[in-house]
Amino acid sequence: MAQHICFIGAGNMATSLIGGLIANGHSASSITACDPNEQQCLTLADKYGINTVADNAEAVSTADAVVLAVKPQIMQMVCEPLAASLQEHKPVIISVAAGVRCDDLDTWLGGSQAIVRCMPNTPALYGFGAAGLFATRSVSPSQQALSTHIAESVGIVEWVQSEAQIDAVTALSGSGPAYGFLLLEAMQAAAVTLGLPEQTARTLATQTLLGAAVMARDDPRDAGTLRQAVTSKGGTTAAALTVFERADFHALVADAMQAACTRADELAKATGDA
Numbered sequence: 001m002a003q004h005i006c007f008i009g010a011g012n013m014a015t016s017l018i019g020g021l022i023a024n025g026h027s028a029s030s031i032t033a034c035d036p037n038e039q040q041c042l043t044l045a046d047k048y049g050i051n052t053v054a055d056n057a058e059a060v061s062t063a064d065a066v067v068l069a070v071k072p073q074i075m076q077m078v079c080e081p082l083a084a085s086l087q088e089h090k091p092v093i094i095s096v097a098a099g100v101r102c103d104d105l106d107t108w109l110g111g112s113q114a115i116v117r118c119m120p121n122t123p124a125l126y127g128f129g130a131a132g133l134f135a136t137r138s139v140s141p142s143q144q145a146l147s148t149h150i151a152e153s154v155g156i157v158e159w160v161q162s163e164a165q166i167d168a169v170t171a172l173s174g175s176g177p178a179y180g181f182l183l184l185e186a187m188q189a190a191a192v193t194l195g196l197p198e199q200t201a202r203t204l205a206t207q208t209l210l211g212a213a214v215m216a217r218d219d220p221r222d223a224g225t226l227r228q229a230v231t232s233k234g235g236t237t238a239a240a241l242t243v244f245e246r247a248d249f250h251a252l253v254a255d256a257m258q259a260a261c262t263r264a265d266e267l268a269k270a271t272g273d274a
């Protein structure tokens with residue numbers, strides 16, 4: 001029988017995970033969602049045939065995995081009433097909340113819980129997510145496999161060895177979609193300045209970044225080698241890349257990601273101290 005997965009909070013991220021699990025063949029009767037928004041629960045029950053329950057503590061009582069998918073600022077308030085039920089049967093707890101540390105979750109849930117911290121990203125909403133996962137020592141191999149099964153339903157999964165690395169994941173894939181959008185914005189605007197209609201600029205810029213990402217994913221050569229392979233000496237690409245290099249593009253990206261990583265740490269500390 002399929003393992004029972006319970007979602008606490010049925011907003012955007014939970015909805016995409018539920019859709020992904022169903023599309024991957026996970027049985028709808030083994031999925032429960034719990035959310036104060038009744039309409040959202042009805043929509044999910046209608047669309048996917050999953051169970052919905054009004055009471056969070058009742059919802060988690062039979063789960064093999066509990067996915068905490070509420071906003072970080074209400075996480076403590078949501079967790080504390082679940083502690084008694086979760087202490088009884090100890091499912092794996094998977095938190096997708098940005099900037100909430102495992103230690104804080106464990107304290108709010110009464111201690112000694114098997115906790116997985118998952119940092120997903122927004123393209124998960126389209127099945128193209130990239131998630132970094134960290135497991136505390138209490139998580140068993142089968143609970144780790146169940147966590148992979150859930151996160152992989154909306155994209156790719158990479159496990160990291162320390163919780164501090166989740167801040168680096170946040171700086172890379174968590175915030176990364178915005179870096180892609182920034183480059184897209186800049187390329188589109190420059191193309192319009194060069195004389196292309198806006199829609200043409202948008203279509204070509206988007207497909208170009210998508211194509212580059214697919215090549216980088218599917219070709220075994222690294223990104224630097226791929227870049228060199230499409231850059232002929234004295235050609236147009238070389239002319240553009242010289243301008244990027246003059247502005248020390250690598251250092252700029254490194255500074256930006258360091259800022260994101262530092263901010264992730266500050267936010268997690270603030271959530272734990274609140």
Ligand SMILES: NC(=O)c1ccc[n+]([C@@H]2O[C@H](COP(=O)([O-])OP(=O)(O)OC[C@H]3O[C@@H](n4cnc5c(N)ncnc54)[C@H](OP(=O)(O)O)[C@@H]3O)[C@@H](O)[C@H]2O)c1
Binds near residue numbers: 010036071120122
């Ligand atoms: N969306 C993303 O791309 C993304 C990416 C990375 C990480 N995350 C993380 O995923 C988590 C959820 O984000 P989201 O975008 O899915 O947010 P969301 O759409 O606002 O979903 C959160 C849901 O939790 C519900 N909720 C509020 N109080 C609750 C309670 N006491 N018990 C159960 N459910 C409750 C909310 O209902 P109401 O609306 O009625 O309050 C809402 O439906 C966040 O912690 C976020 O950091 C999201």
